[in-house]
Amino acid sequence: MSVSARPAFTPRKALFVALCLLPGVAFVALFTYWPMVRGSVMAFQRYNLFDLTETPFVGLENFRAVLAEPRFWTALRNTGTWVGVSLALQFLLGFGLALLLRRHFRGRGLYQAWVFFPWAMSGFLIGLLWRWMFNGQFGVINDLLLKAGVIEERIGFLATPGWAMTSVIIANVWYGVTFFAIMIMAALQSVPRELYEAAAVDGASKVRQFWHVTLPHIRPTLTLIVLLRIIWILNFPDLIYSMTGGGPAGGTDIVTTFLIQQVTGGDYGRAGAVGLLVLGLLLAFAIFYLTVTRSDETSR
Amino acid sequence: MRRLAKTAVLAAWLLITVFPLYWILVTSLKPKSEIFSMPLRYWPSRVTFEHYRELFEFADFGTYLVNSLLVSLAAAAAVTAIGVLGGYTLARFSFPGRGALMLAFLVTQMIPLFIALGPLYLLMSDLDLLNRLAGLMLVYVAMLVPFSTVIMRGFYERIPVALEEAAQVDGASRLAAMVRVVIPVMLPGIAATYIFAFVQCWNELFLAITFIDSEDAKTIPVAMNSFITQYDIDWGSMAAATVVSVIPTLVMFAAIRRYIVEGLTAGAVKG
Numbered sequence: 101m102s103v104s105a106r107p108a109f110t111p112r113k114a115l116f117v118a119l120c121l122l123p124g125v126a127f128v129a130l131f132t133y134w135p136m137v138r139g140s141v142m143a144f145q146r147y148n149l150f151d152l153t154e155t156p157f158v159g160l161e162n163f164r165a166v167l168a169e170p171r172f173w174t175a176l177r178n179t180g181t182w183v184g185v186s187l188a189l190q191f192l193l194g195f196g197l198a199l200l201l202r203r204h205f206r207g208r209g210l211y212q213a214w215v216f217f218p219w220a221m222s223g224f225l226i227g228l229l230w231r232w233m234f235n236g237q238f239g240v241i242n243d244l245l246l247k248a249g250v251i252e253e254r255i256g257f258l259a260t261p262g263w264a265m266t267s268v269i270i271a272n273v274w275y276g277v278t279f280f281a282i283m284i285m286a287a288l289q290s291v292p293r294e295l296y297e298a299a300a301v302d303g304a305s306k307v308r309q310f311w312h313v314t315l316p317h318i319r320p321t322l323t324l325i326v327l328l329r330i331i332w333i334l335n336f337p338d339l340i341y342s343m344t345g346g347g348p349a350g351g352t353d354i355v356t357t358f359l360i361q362q363v364t365g366g367d368y369g370r371a372g373a374v375g376l377l378v379l380g381l382l383l384a385f386a387i388f389y390l391t392v393t394r395s396d397e398t399s400r
Numbered sequence: 401m402r403r404l405a406k407t408a409v410l411a412a413w414l415l416i417t418v419f420p421l422y423w424i425l426v427t428s429l430k431p432k433s434e435i436f437s438m439p440l441r442y443w444p445s446r447v448t449f450e451h452y453r454e455l456f457e458f459a460d461f462g463t464y465l466v467n468s469l470l471v472s473l474a475a476a477a478a479v480t481a482i483g484v485l486g487g488y489t490l491a492r493f494s495f496p497g498r499g500a501l502m503l504a505f506l507v508t509q510m511i512p513l514f515i516a517l518g519p520l521y522l523l524m525s526d527l528d529l530l531n532r533l534a535g536l537m538l539v540y541v542a543m544l545v546p547f548s549t550v551i552m553r554g555f556y557e558r559i560p561v562a563l564e565e566a567a568q569v570d571g572a573s574r575l576a577a578m579v580r581v582v583i584p585v586m587l588p589g590i591a592a593t594y595i596f597a598f599v600q601c602w603n604e605l606f607l608a609i610t611f612i613d614s615e616d617a618k619t620i621p622v623a624m625n626s627f628i629t630q631y632d633i634d635w636g637s638m639a640a641a642t643v644v645s646v647i648p649t650l651v652m653f654a655a656i657r658r659y660i661v662e663g664l665t666a667g668a669v670k671g
Contacts (some may be wrong), residue, residue: 109495116574117493121501122487124545127482132508137520143521149518197413200406211410213654215417220653222603224621225642229420232427232635240423243440274416312594328510335512338605342628359514362607368518375515382511 112319126334143372155234162373171350172374175358181265182272182340182354183333189273191326194280201281202288216282230271231343234258241358258344268340268352275339276329283325287318323393330389331382353379421646428452428639435636449642459623459637460615461644468619470646471533472601475540479548480594482541484586487552488578492561503536505546514606521610539611540601547600548593555589557584592659595652602649620645 105165146158166172197215201208218226233240236256258264291314299309337356342345346353346361353361355378362371427435428451430444455461458628490498520539521530529535559582567577583590605621612622624641 109493113493114495117489117495120489124482124486124549125501125546127538128505128508130514131520131523131539132502132516135516135523136513138519139515139517149445170519200410211414213657214414215652217421217653218417220599220649221646222605222621224603224624225646226420226636226643228624229424231633232639233423235635238440238635239620240440245475250633274420277413278417287649331510337514341605342625347630349502356512356514359512360517362515363517363521363610368522371518372515374513378512379515399531 118337127363127379139368139375141371141372142368143376144374146258147369147371147372148367162247162369163377166370166373166377170234171353172355174350175353175355178265178350179334182269183330185255185269186276186333187326187330189269190276190280190329191276193273195284197277197281198284198288200331201285205349216280217303219278221275223275223336224342226271227339227342229270230267230274230339231258233345234267238336259348261348264344264348266350271343272333272336274387278331280325280328284318287325288314288320290321291317327386327389332380420530424639424642426634429611429642431611432635432636451636454637455640455644459627459641461620461641463616464618464620464623465644466618467533468621469535471619472598475537475544475601476594476597478537478541478575479544479597480590480610482631483548483552484544484583484590487554487556488547488582490549490553491556492564502550505550508546517606520607524611530611531532531617533617536608536611536617536619537611540604543604543607544597544600548597551593552586552589555586559585567622589659592656593654597657599649602645 144157144160145155146161147155169180172351201212204280220228234242234257236242236254237259239254241257242251246254255263257267279382291324295313295317296309298312334354335356337354337360340352340354340357341360344352346357355374359371359374362368362374426442426444429447429449430441431446431448431450434441434444450480485509489495489560490502524530524535529538559590563581564577565584566576568574572580603621604619605625608619608622609625614620620641623640624645627638627641
């Protein structure tokens, strides 16, 4: 990371640095940090867009109201399912794909280009694609399952709570496998060839090489990728928003879609409270995750 | 045998990846009667462009397209320029607060920013920027500055300092050295950053639906969002709109795929 020549700091250089950074800092401060701070303060205010005559500070009232709302708890449980299952499947399938794409073959570049394309799409569009495919009446998935004899009659995938969650997760997995495949491929390529050669000389089989050479070597990278991905999936209401809108009856609501509903509803006080709760949970989780993976690594 | 199995798995995955896109394309080309009829047809009996025509004739999709294009082109240009400047200083100077600044930028990429959505609406309203493309553009710039700055910094760090110093020895000022020597080497990276930023703006939904509801300022995602009604979606138009909005991003992403992969993996794998 270090750059060899960091010149000494003179007033002229300080001015140059300041001028170069000013636009970026100004934008982020005004349009990201300022509203974030304001939103956090609103969490402790009564702040409803449709009645702004009074915005008194009300202590923890918003938090109490949110925590008393069954839909928040449903959203929280759903978030666990949404993040956990999506992540596990994305990771496993992505790992498999990375292993298959690891060695060069003819047409690999082209293949990667094709399987890469969901990335160019927004979560919103992906939600729409799958909403249409999972359509209870004219959806192609129902049609294919009927043809294959897996089901006898059409399923209202997006209208049945359990199925709706399954459906949005399938769409999300479809979207995210490529990401893992690419990251894991890069990690695999970072393993020095000599390690495999040494292991081969020692007579280790391919499977043993994988467990004892590959996996330990790429573990720190995987740990980080997984954490970033967890945060990312949690922050990703777009697909659910366009696919089910959180429905049926909150069956696919996650904390971020719930948060957006509070904003749309104009209750910025509650939205702030939900935002801070989510942030707190995320931080707690990140610290827990990093502690567990760290101690796991040092104990090896 | 193993090779055959491998090929089969890869082929299956390719099919799964491509099929949804194929299906939306086919839907957009089917006559209405065939979209909503049984048995489903996997290829239209006759290809029609009626949904595309409707989009532009009745839904004013041309305006949305131009709006999306304007906002994305302008915001991406501003973001890239800001990244070129900021990334340079982060890569080449050490100064107090540098680490804190990097952290402040990275944090915005990690935490749920939806808490800022309401206050942002109030801010835009105070600045009289609701329902204005300029307002949307400003917010998009802010949204993408951390990304462009940090990724540019990475690109600069790969360029030997010696290259600049040589130019400076020849009498060029720091800025001249940057413009004449460094920027040309960086061009592919700059182009990739621009395209990536463009696609992000092109695709952005939540900010746009929060700030825009007048017809003449709608971007494509806002317009498509208003196609979703409680009970009914006209899937012919929706499919056509999806195809129209996804084609530019597909082409652009294909062009910079290599850089995205590099940019993404650089941080995670090196660190």
